[in-house]
Amino acid sequence: MNTDTPALKLYDLDISGNCHKVRLLLSMLGLAHERIRVDAPGGESLTAGFRRLNPRGQIPVLVDGDTVIWDSMAILVYLARRYGDDRWLPTAxxxxxxxxxxxxxxxxxxxxxxxxxxxxxxxxxxxxxxxxxxxxxxxxxxxxxxxxxxxxxxxxxxxxxxxxxxxxxxxxxxxxxxxxxxxxxxxxxxxxxxxxxxxxxxx
Amino acid sequence: MNTDTPALKLYDLDISGNCHKVRLLLSMLGLAHERIRVDAPGGESLTAGFRRLNPRGQIPVLVDGDTVIWDSMAILVYLARRYGDDRWLPTAxxxxxxxxxxxxxxxxxxxxxxxxxxxxxxxxxxxxxxxxxxxxxxxxxxxxxxxxxxxxxxxxxxxxxxxxxxxxxxxxxxxxxxxxxxxxxxxxxxxxxxxxxxxxxxx
Structure with a gap:
């Protein structure tokens, strides 16, 4: 992976606990990523443009190449399965x-x-x-x-x-x-x- | 499986939508099970006895032999992985x-x-x-x-x-x-x- 242009982009806000969940796993998996700040308290996640990424109008949203995943729980599952081992999310x-x-x-x-x-x-x-x-x-x-x-x-x-x-x-x-x-x-x-x-x- | 004494027990209430989720999957997977009615609106799920099954004091709870699983989402995941094929819950x-x-x-x-x-x-x-x-x-x-x-x-x-x-x-x-x-x-x-x-x- 070219870490100058990471494939992973996180639409994010520093005070959001739901975003923090994702940042913790990204860090623990050692995954380079770009953070894109979204002023969700100011309504930026409710715009028509943002809703094309996430119809619920919420952060976080993860973009991995051409793939867009919304919801913190779904993003944790995706990252653990795609980039982690099964200790983070068992398969049994x-x-x-x-x-x-x-x-x-x-x-x-x-x-x-x-x-x-x-x-x-x-x-x-x-x-x-x-x-x-x-x-x-x-x-x-x-x-x-x-x-x-x-x-x-x-x-x-x-x-x-x-x-x-x-x-x-x-x-x-x-x-x-x-x-x-x-x-x-x-x-x-x-x-x-x-x-x-x-x-x-x-x- | 001896269907006279099914291994699966569902602590359940007929009007609960969360219980209905589980009954739908049990039925679609063709799994014999015993339903045990819990008067959750009357407080029966909040007793000390029930909390030994589920510390949150909620229905549904699934018992599979010696295993107790609480939470409708967790039960759906368990049943799909244990008894279903990966169409119900993909692995990728x-x-x-x-x-x-x-x-x-x-x-x-x-x-x-x-x-x-x-x-x-x-x-x-x-x-x-x-x-x-x-x-x-x-x-x-x-x-x-x-x-x-x-x-x-x-x-x-x-x-x-x-x-x-x-x-x-x-x-x-x-x-x-x-x-x-x-x-x-x-x-x-x-x-x-x-x-x-x-x-x-x-x-």
Whole structure:
């Protein structure tokens, strides 16, 4: 690959936890890529032009040559299968399903609970904070139950499940959601941050 | 398999769209299974006993011998990989990612938009209906854009993406969300209902 003109382009925003998931995996896989900033809070992802890339009008979007993939979960699956080994995303039925369980938590409790609480308090959005906290709690409790005795969410090693769940849990405080009741989750955050190739949200 | 004592048990409720996703795939794969009714609206999925099966306190839960899998998306992935062929869930990176894009829509716009609107109007829950409609719209628009010219969501044949997206779109009217603006989505609902092994929500 000619790293001067990387084939991978990520439509991206530095404060987006969903984009951070993808940047973490790109970094951990050592994949050169171009970042294209999209002012999503300013409406740039809702333009007709951007919707040709992603009909949902959201970041992140990954472009790999002629291929366009939208949605952070789908991008993680694509990158792990295309460029990773099967430790990041196993192929065996049960092992893959274990990863999917936590991808589902990342798309539900963590996104509608934690990310929306943060968006309300820090990004000027207007979601129901009490509802956000109700939505977040079962996901954090499930993570605490799993991580109290296991180092990683879906296997005995890191998978894309850990990367998908990490950003909005790490940002829980920005939504005034305390992680005090979840000590195993806090210890896991530190483990994720110690992985080779980990990069912070804002670089 | 001895169909008198099926190895597969589904913790289930007939009115649950998330359970319907799983019943559709079980039926289309021809898998004998026992259905165990859980009164989730009455709180039965929130008991300590049920949380030993699923720490999130939700249905559906699939038990396959000694294996317990929670979350409808994870169960679809498990069943497709374990008992299906790769038409239901491809293994190639891009083809799998295309399925994941629509599984993400099913977990986001369709669940937080359509399912919550229905739960509010029909099941006594108390979500913000205006927010539900805002959440649903980009998902339905993305489906309309895809299905206007393609028969199925993620491939040129049905995949678990179609089964994951079907139930809450079929139930959109119960949340007073009109599908009038989405004619290709309405035609696709009929195609899903014509698949061999399709079963209605309530049997």
């Amino acid at each position: 039925a049960l092992a893959e399903a274990r990863v999917m369980q936590w991808l589902a938590v990342s798309e539900n409790e963590l996104l509608y609970g934690l990310a929306r609480a943060r968006a309300t308090l820090r990004l000027g959005r207007d979601f129901d904070l009490a509802q956000c906290r109700r939505d977040a709690a079962p996901g954090l409790a499930a993570m605490q139950a799993r991580l109290d005795g296991h180092a990683w969410l879906a296997a005995d090693h890191p998978t894309i499940a850990d990367l998908a769940c990490y950003p909005y849990v790490a940002l829980a405080g920005e939504g005034d959601v305390s992680l005090e009741p979840y000590p195993a989750v806090r210890a896991w955050l530190e483990r994720v941050e110690g992985l080779p190739g980990w990069v912070p949200l804002r670089e | 990176a891009l083809a799998e990612a295309r399925v994941m894009q629509w599984l993400a829509v099913s977990e986001n716009e369709l669940l937080y938009g359509l399912a919550r609107a229905r739960a509010t109007l029909r099941l006594g829950r108390d979500f913000d209906l205006a927010q539900c409609r805002r959440d649903a719209a980009p998902g339905l628009a993305a489906m309309q854009a895809r299905l206007d010219g393609h028969a199925w969501l993620a491939a040129d044949h049905p995949t678990i993406a179609d089964l994951a997206c079907y139930p809450y779109v079929a139930l959109a009217g119960e949340g007073d969300v009109s599908l009038e603006p989405y004619p290709a989505v309405r035609a696709w609902l009929e195609r899903v209902e014509g698949l061999p092994g399709w079963v209605p929500l309530r049997e």
